Amino acid sequence: MAMTLIQRIDVTSSASANYTFSSIPQTYTDLLLVTCAQGAGSNSDGNFVWINGISTATYSGNMLRRTINAGNDGGFAGSSSYIVPLCYSAGQTSFPSFAGNGWCYFPNYTNTNINRGYNSIAGISPNVSTTNAQMIIHGVGNTTTAAITSILYSGYALNLASGTTLSLYGIS
């Protein structure tokens, strides 16, 4: 067994902010989502993930963040209907050809005895000295104990631009 590509989404237009991996196999130990994203707009944006279509205020997060001009700003800790940024996208207008890169790891995603939790690391460095250049490590959780059967990846306020790639792997 190994690291197996379950599905890759190649964004070919800038018509939507949201893309969903559905009917995720329940045969792996962990899941890994790898993203290389641009937003169809100006500034970079904080993309997020919903699991199993859950959009209620049942997510919580704890972030370590460093920006290029403000150092370690203490990040964010809180709860919401979504937790951003999980990964980043760079706005195609202001930062052409710069993508935000990230990966998000979902351990033990089929165990129905515990709340879901996941771990992401993401960064963007579009050759500027503003907060648009930053990196994060983020712990996110949801109160559901259901196994993860679908993952929605959202560009938040921006549609995802053509050229964005989203790859979901199974780890076993």
Next chain:
Amino acid sequence: MPATYTLIATASVGGLTAGTFSSIPQSYTDLVIVCNTRVTSTSDIQAFQVNGAGSGYDVIYSESTGQTTGTGTAQISYRVNYIPGTSQSGVWDTSIYHLLNYSQGNTYKTLLTQGAAAANGGFFTQSTVSTYAGATTAVTSLVYGTANGSTYAANSIIRLYGILAA
């Protein structure tokens, strides 16, 4: 597709305070440890020791809320992420650790921590670089446990994967 990311062992650690991955195969390039754990006390710190060594670790770390950064020397284990407990209801540690070039016999071994737990408050997300400088021997066993002796909660698991540069 080559088996480049292989599960070596799963430790179901609920009810335990420590354990050991022993006889680690030397056939991979790097090791990855994935923790999905809680403790039954308020909170604790995940700890690892290579080959049973109880001294000679140093660390550089950066934490989330509170903006704490720091260093440490002469530690008794790799200093890694916090584990949520009764102070954080329903929150689980989801930390990932990379132990690079573990089978090489002439370098000190460094553990990279991508620590993360969805705790609303507190410094439960961390990045650390921690090196064991007590010996350069290959890592053949890895002790895992809670630094302050807390018991892992039921359903806690620690998985060890091998990464192969195939």
